[in-house]
Amino acid sequence: MDFKNQQQMFDDKKWYDSILAGEDQCGNYDFCVKCCREETYPCARAAHRYNSKYIRLAVIRRHK
Numbered sequence: 001m002d003f004k005n006q007q008q009m010f011d012d013k014k015w016y017d018s019i020l021a022g023e024d025q026c027g028n029y030d031f032c033v034k035c036c037r038e039e040t041y042p043c044a045r046a047a048h049r050y051n052s053k054y055i056r057l058a059v060i061r062r063h064k
Contacts, residue, residue: 004041010044031050
């Protein structure tokens with residue numbers, strides 16, 4: 001499934017859940033911790049990152 005279709009599914013689910021809750025549900029799902037709202041298809045990409053368990057690595061170098 002591509003990000004565009006997956007994002008549409010998330011948008012439909014968020015809309016329905018928001019109606020039931022009476023408030024916007026954006027940011028209330030488990031995968032939202034990986035969200036970058038400036039991206040295209042933010043929910044789909046966040047869910048992909050959340051489910052893929054990617055780890056960001058950093059290299060620390062001492063200045064001489």
